[in-house]
Each structure stands twice: as C-alpha cells, then as structure tokens.
Amino acid sequence: MSLTSSSPLTCAQSASLASHTLCILPLSSRNAALTAIHTALQENKSVILAANATDMTLAHQASANGQLSQSVLKRLDLSRPGKYEDMLKGILDVRDLPDPIGRVDLRTKLDEGLELERVSCPIGVLLIIFEARPEVIANISALAIKSGNAAILKGGKESSHSFEAIARVISHALAGTEVPSDAIQLVKTRDVIDDLLSLxxxxxxxxxxxxxxxxxxxxDHTKIPVLGHADGLCSVYLHKDAADIKTMAVNVVMDSKCDYPAACNAAETLLVHESVLTTVLPDVAAALLDKGVSLRCDVKSKAALGECLTKSQAALLQDARAEDYDTEFLDLIIAVKTVPGEHDEAGQSQALATNGHVASSEEGSSDARDAHDPSLLAAIAHINAHSSHHTDCIVTASASAAEKFLSAVDSAGVYWNASTRFADxxxxxxxxxxxxxxxxxxxxGPVGLEGLTIYKYKLRGKGHGAGEYGDGEGKRRYLHEKLEV
Amino acid sequence: MSLTSSSPLTCAQSASLASHTLCILPLSSRNAALTAIHTALQENKSVILAANATDMTLAHQASANGQLSQSVLKRLDLSRPGKYEDMLKGILDVRDLPDPIGRVDLRTKLDEGLELERVSCPIGVLLIIFEARPEVIANISALAIKSGNAAILKGGKESSHSFEAIARVISHALAGTEVPSDAIQLVKTRDVIDDLLSLxxxxxxxxxxxxxxxxxxxxDHTKIPVLGHADGLCSVYLHKDAADIKTMAVNVVMDSKCDYPAACNAAETLLVHESVLTTVLPDVAAALLDKGVSLRCDVKSKAALGECLTKSQAALLQDARAEDYDTEFLDLIIAVKTVPGEHDEAGQSQALATNGHVASSEEGSSDARDAHDPSLLAAIAHINAHSSHHTDCIVTASASAAEKFLSAVDSAGVYWNASTRFADxxxxxxxxxxxxxxxxxxxxGPVGLEGLTIYKYKLRGKGHGAGEYGDGEGKRRYLHEKLEV
Structure with missing residues (x-):
C-alpha cells in the first residue's frame, strides 16, 4: 500500500500493473496480508484514535457552524464503543471467507484433448470513493486484497487525519507481505476524482x-462501471389478504420504517389495498404515530384513518403531495397511498372471475384470480414506476399473490412478509x-466478495485448430460434453 | 413486435412497460412465440429475399462507387446458400435451449420461517444496434424473447429493406402470441441512436x-452498460518449450491467423521466445508465407528467419513498426516480436535459480522456475499491455509455464495449445x-443467453423484522443455513 501524491494517471497505471501481480498470489499470501493488517491496526489503536480525535474536533466545530450534520459526526467517530473492534473483526471475517478466486463453474470437453474451463478471477483495479467513515479504508483494503483486486482509495476531507493514520499503519503492515505496494493506493490530494473517473x-x-x-x-462523470445505488426508495404493500395477519403487517411495517430510518433499506412508501384501510392500516398507523413517524396520506387513507384513529392521533396525519411517492425521506416520514380495490375497476374484476378461459386455466382459480387481480397489478405498476428498485415488500396471507408480486416487481430484493431492512x-x-x-x-442487491470477481475462459488443447471442425466431409464435430466441476 | 416511428422516448418507455409483462411469461409462452416467428419466416422466405435483393442491388451500386466494402456486401446477402436456413435453424436452436430464467443458485435459511433465494431474471430492456447483417433481427428477437427481455432494434441503412420485411413478418407472427407487441420494437427512423443512448x-x-x-x-456516447468488444487483438506466444511440439505450433498459429482473418478472434501478434527463433519459427513462418500472410518482424526475428528461410521467402519479410503490435489487422498480416531469453536478463535468471527461498518452495523446482522465468513474464506483460484482452494463447510443452500464462494473462480467453479462433x-x-x-x-468472452440475465433476491418470511436480531440479550441470531438449490 502506498499513500500516494502522484498524478492520477501514474496512480492508475501502477495500480493496474500491481493488479497483475496481485491476481496470481495464492490464497495463503492474500490471507497473510490480512492478518498483518489486523495485527498492525490492533497494535496502533491509540495512534489512530488520536488522529480520529483531531478529525472529530474539527468536525464538532464544523457541526457547530452548521456545516456538518449529526449523522456525519456519528459516522466519523471511531471511538464509539465497539466500532474499532468491529473494524478489526471485519478484517478477520473477510480473511476467513472462502477464496472467491479460482472457482471453476463450467467445464466442457469440446473434443478429445480440448477442454474448456470457466474460472473466477479478480476484476482488476477498483476505485473506491468514500465519505466520512474512516473504517472503510480497512474494510475495503481487506475486500480488495482477498479478491485479488488492486484498489485506489479516495476518502472524504472530514476523515483525512484518521484516513492518513490508518493508511500509514496498513502501508507499513503490507510492506512485509507479498502484496505489491502499488496494489492498494490511498489518494490524498484533492480534486483528483474527476481525473480518476476518466481513466x-x-x-x-x-x-x-x-x-x-x-x-x-x-x-454522471464516468464511463467506468459504477457499483452501488443512488437511492433507496423501498415500499411495503399491504395486500387485501393482510387482514388475516395484522400482527405481521404491523411488525413488518414498523421494522421497515423505524429500525433505522436513515438506511437505504428503510421503507419510504406504504401502499394499502382499499379493503384493509379500516382493518389493518389503523393498527399500523397507530404504531407508526406512536414512534413519532409522520404519515403523509392520500385522501382515501386519511379519511379512513380519520374515522378509526383517536382524534389526537388523526390530528397528526398529513396530506401527501405527489412528490412524496418519489421521495427517499431517510427520516421518520412515510408516504401512504391507497391502491383501489377491484370494485373500483368498473366491474373488471367480476368480468375476470366469470371469464371461462381464466377460470378453467390449469393454474387453478386462486392463482388465476391473483394473476389478473387489477389491484395487485396496480400496486406492482406503482412500485416499478416509483421505487428505486432496491427492496420492496408485500404483506399478504396469499401465497399466489405473493409469488406474483415477487416475480413481477423489478427490484433487487422482493420480499414477502419480511422487513425491507433485511436487505444487507x-x-x-x-x-x-x-x-x-x-x-x-x-x-x-447486497454485493459480497463475489461481486468483485469476474471469470475467464481457459482452454487447454493439443494443437487444435478451429478450421478442423464443421459439417463438411472429413470435418470433426464438437463433443460439447459437460464435465463435473 | 412493432415497427415503430414513434419518438425514442416513447419507444423506450413502452419497451420498459412491456418488459414487465414479458418478464413473467412462462417458458411455454416464450417458446411458442419463437415457434411462431420460425414458421412465419419460413413461409415468407420469398418476400424477404425479394426485399433483400433490393438491398443488394443498391449495395452493389454503392460498392461499384467504392462506398461499400466487399465484406459488407457478403454480410448483407441473405440469398447465399444455407444462410436463410441457418437463420431459421438459429431460432429453433434458441427455443430449444434450457430456460435461462427462474434458475435458483442460492438458497439460505436466515432463520426459522425466513428463507432467502437468488433467482435469475431478465435484465429488462436491451438496445441492439447492428450494421449490415439482416438476419441479426431474427437472431436477436429470438434471444431477447427467450430470455424475457424487451428489445429495441436499430439496423443499418444498407439492410433497411430486408430489415423492414423481416420486421413485418415477425410483427405479424408475434401478434398471435402472448408476447406484448411493444416488447420487440424495430426503429426505422434515422438519427435516433444518440437519443436512445441517452435513455x-x-x-x-x-x-x-x-x-x-x-x-x-x-x-463513447452512453452511460448505459455496453456489452461487446471494440477490438480483437489476439496474440500467440511460442514459448521456449514449443520446440518439442513444432507441429502443434504450426497448426495453432496457422489456424489462429488464417482460418478467418477478418474475425475478432484471429491472431494479430506472434510472440516468439528467442530460443525458438531458428527451431520453431521458420516452419511457422514458411507456412504463413505460403498462405500469403505478410510477416512484420522485429530485428531479431527477421535476422533469424533470413538465415533459415529460402531467399525468396526471406525477401517477403517486412519490418515491424512499433504500432504494428497495437494493430488489429483483420487481414493476412501478423506482427512478429522476439521475447528475449533468460541469458539476456543480466544474469537475473541464474540469480533466481540459486535463490534458496525459491528453490525450496513447495511449488517444486520446475514450477518455481516458470513462476520466475523473466521471459515468460515479459511475454505476459507484453500481452497485458498490448492485447485487447479478448483471447491469447501460449504454445508450449510445459504445463507449469502454460498454467502460469493462463492465470496471469488478463484476457477473456486464455489458451494453451489451441487456436484463438475457438473463442466463439x-x-x-x-x-x-x-x-x-x-x-x-x-x-x-462469448456471451450466451446467460449474459442477458441478472438475478433478484426473494425473501419469504412470516412477519420477521431485522430489529429482532443482534448480539444483545433477547436478540435472535441468524442461522444462515445453506439449503439445496
């Protein structure tokens, strides 16, 4: 690892070269480097915490001047109970994971003596840009080394002292290992992000x-593939068959909204089938209000809650604006929207139920009903149009409705009766x-070490040429025999 | 399918909506659509070939005026023997492949009643931009439908009549299937590419x-991920241990260069270990020259060949310029470069051989020698710096040198004693x-149907909340029990 002040181009080129050495280091060498980092960070805790304290002092001043939010302050603080230990443990956890590199997931005998193999390998060079959390350096260095990738790390200015202290310790620790020093580079100089993003x-x-x-x-500023998510606008849909599982509904919505409202996997929108506005929603709403959550309701849900809640509770309800259904609040706020029931669809539901073709379909009548349930389709369509495709949940006692939702919602995580907060x-x-x-x-969805790998095809032959194969006379045919992996 | 002249935005939006219907169609419905396309294209062969003949007439005129290459003419011609039948067969081949959608490759019991599943699903909307080959419409429509993806197709102007005829036939065929008409859209209007690339x-x-x-x-003009390759600069390295397998060396190089020189997987660079300049290279060079290949040689290889070849052969040799090692010739030309042997490395090789640490390593002395063989490393470094990371090959009798090469060369295909032309x-x-x-x-590397899929995580619970889990008292622990897939 090097704490570099060289140009972005030099930095990227040397990282690329180093990646060619790192990518062929055996697991034992990569793991030994993680052990060395762990030991060094353990031994230098006081030095690093002292540097972090400097960052914290400056951050408190910035916060007092209104230039820094409380949440940034919290993320910056390495001295919070357990945080440093979590960082240390994280390194050993990564070390002890199975090797993501060298996994063979396809083997085909193309012909006698000609075998194809697909094997996982590192991607190459990662650029990690992060904000306040100083422990990300240790975390990402561990992930990069374990997966055989070189990494260029650029931290935020709030954590610069912590960042530099951790970098020096890691750098010193890696010097005694087989990991090339340019494989992990820490970029200190400012204003290099745009240059790096162009490389x-x-x-x-x-x-x-x-x-x-x-x-x-x-x-918006790079042609390099970006792994991540800009938004986490997650939804929970209370299906008409949620009435039988009211406790589950309350539990799922409460955990999705309140467990950690600032997280990307917290729920921001609550869709409610019209028929459960007065059966399930009141309990859910009361629990949310009790925790201080603001409910931004459409007309129907507000009217229904107005009748079912106490006067003091109802007084807390707010009116939703259209943009609330496209907003990631990251706070104790939730937008509530009613999904019209079948009877609103001009008799469409009844028409479907009496449609001979559907009723006699092999899917069975319950499945067929769900497959054509216009209110379920409306909820799915709302989510596909408004969610950030992160994690969305349906609460229902109906397995067929749930499966329809899980298949049709185009999000990384699709949940049935489980909090969106599990997306991690x-x-x-x-x-x-x-x-x-x-x-x-x-x-x-959540990306583990596997997300830092790609594969290559290895083909081993005995002088084979492709021109020998074909349909004509005297031509060889491919065997394409699948071999065990 | 619709042959659309609507705006790029409308086109992309409607394709996105249609993708939400297509993505949940069962395999039987997707396959039925492919059968319908196949039948319709079979029945309308004469109409389509007539349209193609119009394109060919115009193309011949353009070619006569020097505005169109012979290779484009050839690609455009659907009436070439077997070409139409290949297109038809391709549709049934795709139909008969296993379903790429709905494959579960991970199942984990997070806790009692809380099960996680990772299942393959379509990516969404594909934009396919192609040039002359009109059969690509049928091919790509089949791939898109099979994998549950919507597709917007934009063809080149040379194939516009063929394209429109095929499009009408496919459109008519799909109207009788469950595939929504907006799922496959053919864009006729010109100058829409930039708009589409921005969506x-x-x-x-x-x-x-x-x-x-x-x-x-x-x-260069989109933030949408692009699947493909701009260049195919493939290399073959004749390792020092290629002397024992001269016939293989000739066969691999000849097939890599001459089987189809205009292909992306044809070899463009021949790296030659110094010690085989006079043993293996002359036979390889003679065979290449015999087929009319121009050899652009560096000083050492030209001198060695000058001594070993006949005078008339040697007279054909050309001098390589530096840029030849970065050029995709796509023609009967190959750049030849000598890789210095160990004795050139100022005794480095000897120093490595007597290094106690290396000699006693558990890898065994032969492996250890290869791992530190500076000429092998030099060949690998040349390829990593100059190849297009498409497909690169080593010719050697040494398994350890080959494995080192396969691991360290950063290309989609890494081959041992097999022609680069197998990359397909x-x-x-x-x-x-x-x-x-x-x-x-x-x-x-070569991308099959799998490349048109991604996955989603389905989580099925019974009202579980993430806040119930943790290390504290009364908290639940995750089971993380791997289940069979």
Missing part, C-alpha cells in the same frame, strides 16, 4: 460509498458487503 | 453488433451467442 483504460470498477449526491456525481450482506449471510447495487447487470 | 433510465444494456467504429461510438459461443457449446465481451464485469 477507464486502467480502472475497471468504481464503488462510491456515501450519500446520494456522491453516487449521482460519480455515475451480513444479514444475507455473505459475511461482508461491498455495497448494495441497484444495477441491472453484474451484481444486484 | 439510461429505460434501457438497461446496449449491444452493438458491428465493426470497431460502431462499438467505439456507442461506448457456438464452439464453446453455448448454442448461440449474443456477442463476445471484453468487459471486466457481468459477462466476459
């Missing part, structure tokens, strides 16, 4: 770790998380 | 099917090919 020849993937503004900026690499059991992606290619 | 909100992946210029243009979806046994990707994320 798509050397940098293969950008991972912005920070708020919406940072992610949007990165996405640790909770999914990936051991660690690079970030959460709302991309439609490569990696989607 | 990253609705279009998820661009696949340019055409020459280097088209691919570069697309890559059909040859790999994928049944069909969307294209060949030199991307470092998502899909690399």
């Amino acid at each position: 798509d020849r050397y940098i293969d993937l950008v991972i912005p770790r920070g708020g919406n503004e940072l992610v949007r900026y990165v996405k 690499g640790m909770r999914y059991g990936f051991g660690t998380e690079v970030g959460i992606s709302t991309n439609k290619i490569h990696s989607r | 990253d909100r609705y279009i998820d992946l661009v696949i340019p099917r055409g020459g280097n210029e088209l691919v570069r243009y697309v890559k 979806g059909m040859r790999y046994g994928f049944g069909t090919e969307v294209g060949i990707s030199t991307n470092k994320i998502h899909s690399r």
Whole structure:
C-alpha cells in the first residue's frame, strides 16, 4: 500500500500493473496480508484514535457552524464503543471467507484433448470513493486484497487525519507481505476524482460509498462501471389478504420504517389495498404515530384513518403531495397511498372471475384470480414506476399473490412478509458487503466478495485448430460434453 | 413486435412497460412465440429475399462507387446458400435451449420461517444496434424473447429493406402470441441512436453488433452498460518449450491467423521466445508465407528467419513498426516480436535459480522456475499491455509455464495449445451467442443467453423484522443455513 501524491494517471497505471501481480498470489499470501493488517491496526489503536480525535474536533466545530450534520459526526467517530473492534473483526471475517478466486463453474470437453474451463478471477483495479467513515479504508483494503483486486482509495476531507493514520499503519503492515505496494493506493490530494473517473483504460470498477449526491456525481462523470445505488426508495404493500395477519403487517411495517430510518433499506412508501384501510392500516398507523413517524396520506387513507384513529392521533396525519411517492425521506416520514380495490375497476374484476378461459386455466382459480387481480397489478405498476428498485415488500396471507408480486416487481430484493431492512450482506449471510447495487447487470442487491470477481475462459488443447471442425466431409464435430466441476 | 416511428422516448418507455409483462411469461409462452416467428419466416422466405435483393442491388451500386466494402456486401446477402436456413435453424436452436430464467443458485435459511433465494431474471430492456447483417433481427428477437427481455432494434441503412420485411413478418407472427407487441420494437427512423443512448433510465444494456467504429461510438456516447468488444487483438506466444511440439505450433498459429482473418478472434501478434527463433519459427513462418500472410518482424526475428528461410521467402519479410503490435489487422498480416531469453536478463535468471527461498518452495523446482522465468513474464506483460484482452494463447510443452500464462494473462480467453479462433459461443457449446465481451464485469468472452440475465433476491418470511436480531440479550441470531438449490 502506498499513500500516494502522484498524478492520477501514474496512480492508475501502477495500480493496474500491481493488479497483475496481485491476481496470481495464492490464497495463503492474500490471507497473510490480512492478518498483518489486523495485527498492525490492533497494535496502533491509540495512534489512530488520536488522529480520529483531531478529525472529530474539527468536525464538532464544523457541526457547530452548521456545516456538518449529526449523522456525519456519528459516522466519523471511531471511538464509539465497539466500532474499532468491529473494524478489526471485519478484517478477520473477510480473511476467513472462502477464496472467491479460482472457482471453476463450467467445464466442457469440446473434443478429445480440448477442454474448456470457466474460472473466477479478480476484476482488476477498483476505485473506491468514500465519505466520512474512516473504517472503510480497512474494510475495503481487506475486500480488495482477498479478491485479488488492486484498489485506489479516495476518502472524504472530514476523515483525512484518521484516513492518513490508518493508511500509514496498513502501508507499513503490507510492506512485509507479498502484496505489491502499488496494489492498494490511498489518494490524498484533492480534486483528483474527476481525473480518476476518466481513466477507464486502467480502472475497471468504481464503488462510491456515501450519500446520494456522491453516487449521482460519480455515475454522471464516468464511463467506468459504477457499483452501488443512488437511492433507496423501498415500499411495503399491504395486500387485501393482510387482514388475516395484522400482527405481521404491523411488525413488518414498523421494522421497515423505524429500525433505522436513515438506511437505504428503510421503507419510504406504504401502499394499502382499499379493503384493509379500516382493518389493518389503523393498527399500523397507530404504531407508526406512536414512534413519532409522520404519515403523509392520500385522501382515501386519511379519511379512513380519520374515522378509526383517536382524534389526537388523526390530528397528526398529513396530506401527501405527489412528490412524496418519489421521495427517499431517510427520516421518520412515510408516504401512504391507497391502491383501489377491484370494485373500483368498473366491474373488471367480476368480468375476470366469470371469464371461462381464466377460470378453467390449469393454474387453478386462486392463482388465476391473483394473476389478473387489477389491484395487485396496480400496486406492482406503482412500485416499478416509483421505487428505486432496491427492496420492496408485500404483506399478504396469499401465497399466489405473493409469488406474483415477487416475480413481477423489478427490484433487487422482493420480499414477502419480511422487513425491507433485511436487505444487507451480513444479514444475507455473505459475511461482508461491498455495497448494495441497484444495477441491472453484474451484481444486484447486497454485493459480497463475489461481486468483485469476474471469470475467464481457459482452454487447454493439443494443437487444435478451429478450421478442423464443421459439417463438411472429413470435418470433426464438437463433443460439447459437460464435465463435473 | 412493432415497427415503430414513434419518438425514442416513447419507444423506450413502452419497451420498459412491456418488459414487465414479458418478464413473467412462462417458458411455454416464450417458446411458442419463437415457434411462431420460425414458421412465419419460413413461409415468407420469398418476400424477404425479394426485399433483400433490393438491398443488394443498391449495395452493389454503392460498392461499384467504392462506398461499400466487399465484406459488407457478403454480410448483407441473405440469398447465399444455407444462410436463410441457418437463420431459421438459429431460432429453433434458441427455443430449444434450457430456460435461462427462474434458475435458483442460492438458497439460505436466515432463520426459522425466513428463507432467502437468488433467482435469475431478465435484465429488462436491451438496445441492439447492428450494421449490415439482416438476419441479426431474427437472431436477436429470438434471444431477447427467450430470455424475457424487451428489445429495441436499430439496423443499418444498407439492410433497411430486408430489415423492414423481416420486421413485418415477425410483427405479424408475434401478434398471435402472448408476447406484448411493444416488447420487440424495430426503429426505422434515422438519427435516433444518440437519443436512445441517452435513455439510461429505460434501457438497461446496449449491444452493438458491428465493426470497431460502431462499438467505439456507442461506448463513447452512453452511460448505459455496453456489452461487446471494440477490438480483437489476439496474440500467440511460442514459448521456449514449443520446440518439442513444432507441429502443434504450426497448426495453432496457422489456424489462429488464417482460418478467418477478418474475425475478432484471429491472431494479430506472434510472440516468439528467442530460443525458438531458428527451431520453431521458420516452419511457422514458411507456412504463413505460403498462405500469403505478410510477416512484420522485429530485428531479431527477421535476422533469424533470413538465415533459415529460402531467399525468396526471406525477401517477403517486412519490418515491424512499433504500432504494428497495437494493430488489429483483420487481414493476412501478423506482427512478429522476439521475447528475449533468460541469458539476456543480466544474469537475473541464474540469480533466481540459486535463490534458496525459491528453490525450496513447495511449488517444486520446475514450477518455481516458470513462476520466475523473466521471459515468460515479459511475454505476459507484453500481452497485458498490448492485447485487447479478448483471447491469447501460449504454445508450449510445459504445463507449469502454460498454467502460469493462463492465470496471469488478463484476457477473456486464455489458451494453451489451441487456436484463438475457438473463442466463439457456438464452439464453446453455448448454442448461440449474443456477442463476445471484453468487459471486466457481468459477462466476459462469448456471451450466451446467460449474459442477458441478472438475478433478484426473494425473501419469504412470516412477519420477521431485522430489529429482532443482534448480539444483545433477547436478540435472535441468524442461522444462515445453506439449503439445496
């Protein structure tokens, strides 16, 4: 690792060169480097916390002047109970994960003596741009080394002292390992982001770790693929069959909204089937109001709640504006929208129910009804149009309605009777998380080490030429025999 | 399918909406649509060939005026023997492939009653921009429908009559199927490419099917991920241990260069270890010259060949310029470069051989020697710096040198004793090919149907909230039990 002040071009070129050495280091060498980083960070805790205290002092001043939010202050503070230990543990957790590199997932015998193999390998050079959290350096260095990728790290100015202290410790620790020093580079100089983002020849993937503004900026200023999500606008839909599972409904909505409202996987929109406005919604609303959540309601849901809640509760309800259904509040606010029931659809539901073709379909009448349930389709359409394709949930007792929702909602996470807050690499059991992606290619949802790998095709022959194969006389035919992996 | 003249925005929006219907169609419905397309194209062969003849007449005129190359003419011609039948067969081949959608590759029990599943699904909306080949419309429509993706197709002007005829036939065929008409849209109007490339909100992946210029243009003008390759600069390295397998060396180089020189997977650079300049290279060079290949040689290889070849052969040798090692000739030309042997490295090789650490390493002395063989590293470094990361090959009798090469060369295809021409979806046994990707994320190498899919995470619970889990007292722990898929 080097704490570099060289030009972005030099930095990217040397990282690219180093990636060619790093990519072939055996697991034992990569793991030894993680052990060395862990030991060094453990031994230098006081030095690093002292540097962090300097950042915190400056941040408190900025906060007092209204230039820095409380949440940034909180993220910056490495001295919070357990935080430093979590960082240390995270390195060992990554070390102890299975090797993501060298996994063979396809083997085909193309012909006698000609075997094809697809094997996982590192992507190459990662650019990680992050904001306040200083522990991200250790975290991302560990992930990059474990997956055999070189990384260029650029931290935010609030964490510059912590960042530099951690960088020096990691740099010193890596010097005694087989990881080349240019494989992990920490960029200190300011205003280099745009230059780095233009170096798509050397940098293969950008991972912005920070708020919406940072992610949007990165996405708008580079041709390098970006892994991440700008927004986390998650929804929960209370289906008409949620009436039988009211407790679940309350639990799922409460956890989705209140467990950690500032998280990307917190719910921002509550869709409610018309028929449960007075059965399920009042309990859900009362619980939310009790926790201080502001409910921004459409006309129907506000009217229904007005009748069912106490006067003092009802007085807290707000009117939703159209833009509330496109807003990531990241706060104790939720937008509530009524999904019209079937009887609103000008008899369409009845028409479907009596449609001989549908009723006699092999899917069974309940499935067929759900498949053509216009209110379910309306909820799905709302989510596909307004959600950020992060994580969306349906609360229902109906398995067929749930499965329809899970198939048709175009989001990284589609949940049935479970809080949107489960969208997380640790909770999914990936051991660690690079970030959460709302991309439609490569990696989607919580991204573990696997997201930092790609594959290559290895073909081993005995002098074979492609011209020998074909349909004509004297031509060889491919065997295409699948071999065990 | 619709042959649209609506605005690019309307086109992309309606394709996006249609993708939400298409993505949940069962395999039987998608396959039925492919059968319908096949039947219709079979029945309307004469109409389509008549339209193609019009394109050919215009193209011949353009060619006579020097405005169109012979290779474009050839690609445009649907009446060439077997070409129409190949197009028809391709549709049934795609139909008969396994369903790429709905494959579960991860199942984890997070807790009792809380199960996570990762399942493959369509990407969404594809934009395919292609040049002369009119059969690409049928091909890509089949791939898109099979994989549940909507597609917007934009063809080149040379194939406009063929394109329109095929489009009408496919459109009519699809009208009787469950595939929504906006799912496959054919854009006729000119000058819409830039507008389409800007619609990253609705279009998820661009696949340019055409020459280097088209691919570069697309890559430079969009934020939508692009699947493909601009260049195919492939290399073959004749390792020092190629002397024992001279016949293989000749066969691999000849097939790589001469089987189809205009292909992206043809070899453009021949690297030669110094020690085989007079043993293996002369036979290889004689065979290449015999087929009319121009050899652009560096000083050492030219001198060695000058001694070994006949005078008339040697007279054909050309001098390489530096840019030849960065040129995709797509023609009967190959750049030849000598890789210095160990004795040139100022005793470095000897120093390595006597290094106690290396000699006693558990890798074994032969492996260790290869791992530190400076000439092998030099060949790998040349390829990593100059190749287009498409497909590169080593010819050697040494397994350890070959494995080192396969691991360290950063290309989609890394071959040992096999022609670079094998880099192809059909040859790999994928049944069909969307294209060949030199991307470092998502899909690399020949891309089959799998490259048109992504996955989503489905989580099914019973009202679970994430706040119930943790390390504290009364908190639940995750089980993270892997289930069979």
